[in-house]
Amino acid sequence: MELVVATRNQDKLKEISALLRGLPLEVVSLDNFRNVPEVIENGRTLEANAKKKAVHVSRFLGRFVVADDSGLEIEALGKEPGVHSARFSGKGATYASNNKKVLKLLNAVPRAKRTAVFRCVIAVADRGKMVGLAEGRCRGRIGFRPIGRTGFGYDPIFVPYGYKKTFAQLGLKKKNRISHRSRALIEARKIIKRYVLTHSTLLRVNFLEQPC
Ligand code: ITT
Numbered sequence: 001m002e003l004v005v006a007t008r009n010q011d012k013l014k015e016i017s018a019l020l021r022g023l024p025l026e027v028v029s030l031d032n033f034r035n036v037p038e039v040i041e042n043g044r045t046l047e048a049n050a051k052k053k054a055v056h057v058s059r060f061l062g063r064f065v066v067a068d069d070s071g072l073e074i075e076a077l078g079k080e081p082g083v084h085s086a087r088f089s090g091k092g093a094t095y096a097s098n099n100k101k102v103l104k105l106l107n108a109v110p111r112a113k114r115t116a117v118f119r120c121v122i123a124v125a126d127r128g129k130m131v132g133l134a135e136g137r138c139r140g141r142i143g144f145r146p147i148g149r150t151g152f153g154y155d156p157i158f159v160p161y162g163y164k165k166t167f168a169q170l171g172l173k174k175k176n177r178i179s180h181r182s183r184a185l186i187e188a189r190k191i192i193k194r195y196v197l198t199h200s201t202l203l204r205v206n207f208l209e210q211p212c
Pocket residue numbers: 006007008009012041068069070071072085086095098151152153154155179181
């Protein structure tokens with residue numbers, strides 16, 4: 001069975017594909033299809049955006065789809081960038097410019113007050129109908145400068161609790177053991193497995209939160 005990951009973000013796709021390994025699914029992304037209309041992510045929450053992406057793309061393609069909406073909530077910034085994580089530093093934002101903006105805004109904030117949580121919401125939909133929703137979180141703090149080469153986005157400035165290194169220093173294998181995305185996917189895998197077995201279209205809400 002084919003599963004479409006509704007993303008054009010190759011970094012996310014890489015992590016999701018690794019985390020779905022072992023399921024009897026052929027994982028493909030939007031890059032395998034032409035003319036899929038852009039879904040405007042204008043929801044006020046990650047949940048709303050993930051659902052919108054999954055439902056629209058699965059309806060358009062007539063297929064089984066998962067969509068991930070994720071973001072970094074920084075306590076000292078009133079949970080920003082949150083739903084605005086991808087384009088936090090404006091039009092044409094890059095991972096580097098977003099990190100720079102965060103570090104600038106936190107310039108005067110001491111270590112103890114640099115707490116943050118990475119959140120990932122994964123929506124599963126089949127041919128325009130929601131199948132389930134899963135969430136994962138990873139708590140940590142924001143460092144003082146970008147460090148590390150692996151991963152993507154805010155990984156060079158995010159230090160998960162219990163670690164002294166950033167996600168970008170820990171490497172993909174370790175990140176995938178503790179990240180918000182891996183926690184969401186543990187739940188999403190159960191939803192997908194159940195759905196593939198029964199083919200029912202029950203809406204299930206799963207929530208998983210564990211400290212890092
Ligand atoms: P799609 O909508 O096509 O999936 P996107 O990059 O626009 O890709 P989001 O709207 O979910 O995805 O934005 C999430 C942003 O949050 C992403 O661009 C990164 O900057 C950041 N982010 C999400 N997960 C991350 C992770 O695991 N590590 C570092 N940064 C992450």
